[in-house]
Amino acid sequence: MKERRRHKRIYVHLKASFIVDDQTFDGYVENISESGIGFLMSTPGRFKDDYLTNKNIELNLHMQPGKTIDLICVAKWAKTGISSGKVVGVGMNIIDPPPEYLDWLKSTPF
Numbered sequence: 001m002k003e004r005r006r007h008k009r010i011y012v013h014l015k016a017s018f019i020v021d022d023q024t025f026d027g028y029v030e031n032i033s034e035s036g037i038g039f040l041m042s043t044p045g046r047f048k049d050d051y052l053t054n055k056n057i058e059l060n061l062h063m064q065p066g067k068t069i070d071l072i073c074v075a076k077w078a079k080t081g082i083s084s085g086k087v088v089g090v091g092m093n094i095i096d097p098p099p100e101y102l103d104w105l106k107s108t109p110f
Contacts, residue, residue, distance in 0.1 A: 007033035010110045015062040020055050037092045044086030052078045052090055069101055
Protein backbone atom coordinates (compact mmCIF):
# COMPACT_ATOMS: atom_id res chain seq x y z
CA MET A 1 0.00 0.00 0.00
CA LYS A 2 1.46 3.33 -1.06
CA GLU A 3 1.62 6.15 1.50
CA ARG A 4 -0.12 9.36 0.49
CA ARG A 5 2.17 11.71 2.41
CA ARG A 6 3.71 14.80 0.83
CA HIS A 7 6.71 14.77 3.15
CA LYS A 8 8.78 11.99 4.68
CA ARG A 9 7.91 11.14 8.27
CA ILE A 10 10.79 11.21 10.77
CA TYR A 11 10.39 9.23 13.98
CA VAL A 12 11.45 11.13 17.11
CA HIS A 13 10.72 11.40 20.82
CA LEU A 14 10.53 15.12 21.69
CA LYS A 15 8.76 16.71 24.63
CA ALA A 16 5.90 18.98 23.65
CA SER A 17 2.65 20.45 24.84
CA PHE A 18 -0.30 21.90 23.04
CA ILE A 19 -3.01 24.40 23.87
CA VAL A 20 -6.58 24.21 22.59
CA ASP A 21 -9.62 26.00 24.03
CA ASP A 22 -7.48 27.36 26.92
CA GLN A 23 -6.47 23.84 27.99
CA THR A 24 -2.87 22.60 27.94
CA PHE A 25 -1.98 18.98 27.21
CA ASP A 26 1.51 17.59 27.81
CA GLY A 27 3.10 14.74 25.93
CA TYR A 28 5.62 14.12 23.22
CA VAL A 29 5.95 14.20 19.47
CA GLU A 30 6.46 10.72 18.04
CA ASN A 31 6.91 11.73 14.39
CA ILE A 32 7.44 14.92 12.43
CA SER A 33 7.66 16.08 8.84
CA GLU A 34 7.78 19.41 7.05
CA SER A 35 4.01 19.66 7.22
CA GLY A 36 2.78 17.43 10.04
CA ILE A 37 3.20 16.10 13.56
CA GLY A 38 2.10 12.99 15.43
CA PHE A 39 1.55 13.79 19.12
CA LEU A 40 1.03 11.35 22.01
CA MET A 41 -0.54 12.66 25.21
CA SER A 42 0.99 11.98 28.63
CA THR A 43 -2.45 12.07 30.22
CA PRO A 44 -5.30 10.97 27.96
CA GLY A 45 -7.88 13.68 27.25
CA ARG A 46 -11.33 13.32 28.69
CA PHE A 47 -13.25 14.20 25.55
CA LYS A 48 -14.57 12.50 22.45
CA ASP A 49 -12.08 11.79 19.68
CA ASP A 50 -13.87 14.14 17.25
CA TYR A 51 -13.59 17.07 19.70
CA LEU A 52 -10.18 18.10 18.35
CA THR A 53 -10.79 17.51 14.65
CA ASN A 54 -10.21 20.70 12.63
CA LYS A 55 -9.42 22.77 15.74
CA ASN A 56 -6.52 25.21 15.72
CA ILE A 57 -3.78 24.14 18.11
CA GLU A 58 -0.74 25.97 19.45
CA LEU A 59 2.04 23.37 19.78
CA ASN A 60 5.13 24.08 21.90
CA LEU A 61 7.88 21.77 20.61
CA HIS A 62 11.02 21.29 22.75
CA MET A 63 13.61 20.73 20.03
CA GLN A 64 16.54 20.53 22.47
CA PRO A 65 17.22 21.63 26.06
CA GLY A 66 16.44 25.33 26.32
CA LYS A 67 15.14 25.55 22.73
CA THR A 68 11.39 25.63 22.09
CA ILE A 69 9.51 26.58 18.97
CA ASP A 70 5.83 27.41 18.77
CA LEU A 71 3.89 25.97 15.84
CA ILE A 72 0.33 26.71 14.80
CA CYS A 73 -1.38 23.51 13.73
CA VAL A 74 -4.78 22.13 12.91
CA ALA A 75 -5.85 18.74 14.26
CA LYS A 76 -6.67 16.25 11.50
CA TRP A 77 -7.48 13.23 13.65
CA ALA A 78 -7.41 11.93 17.21
CA LYS A 79 -7.20 8.34 18.38
CA THR A 80 -8.50 6.84 21.57
CA GLY A 81 -6.96 4.19 23.78
CA ILE A 82 -8.53 0.75 23.50
CA SER A 83 -9.08 0.25 27.21
CA SER A 84 -9.59 3.84 28.35
CA GLY A 85 -11.65 5.20 25.47
CA LYS A 86 -9.85 8.52 26.03
CA VAL A 87 -7.88 10.46 23.43
CA VAL A 88 -4.22 9.45 23.51
CA GLY A 89 -2.89 10.66 20.15
CA VAL A 90 -3.43 13.54 17.75
CA GLY A 91 -2.34 14.00 14.13
CA MET A 92 -1.75 17.61 13.16
CA ASN A 93 -0.96 19.61 10.04
CA ILE A 94 1.41 22.52 10.59
CA ILE A 95 0.03 25.79 9.25
CA ASP A 96 2.77 27.78 7.48
CA PRO A 97 5.79 26.09 9.12
CA PRO A 98 8.22 28.84 10.17
CA PRO A 99 11.67 28.92 8.53
CA GLU A 100 13.29 28.21 11.92
CA TYR A 101 11.42 24.88 12.13
CA LEU A 102 12.20 23.89 8.52
CA ASP A 103 15.90 24.80 8.93
CA TRP A 104 16.10 22.77 12.14
CA LEU A 105 14.37 19.81 10.50
CA LYS A 106 16.77 19.82 7.53
CA SER A 107 19.93 20.31 9.60
CA THR A 108 19.29 17.81 12.40
CA PRO A 109 20.62 14.28 11.83
CA PHE A 110 17.85 11.95 12.95
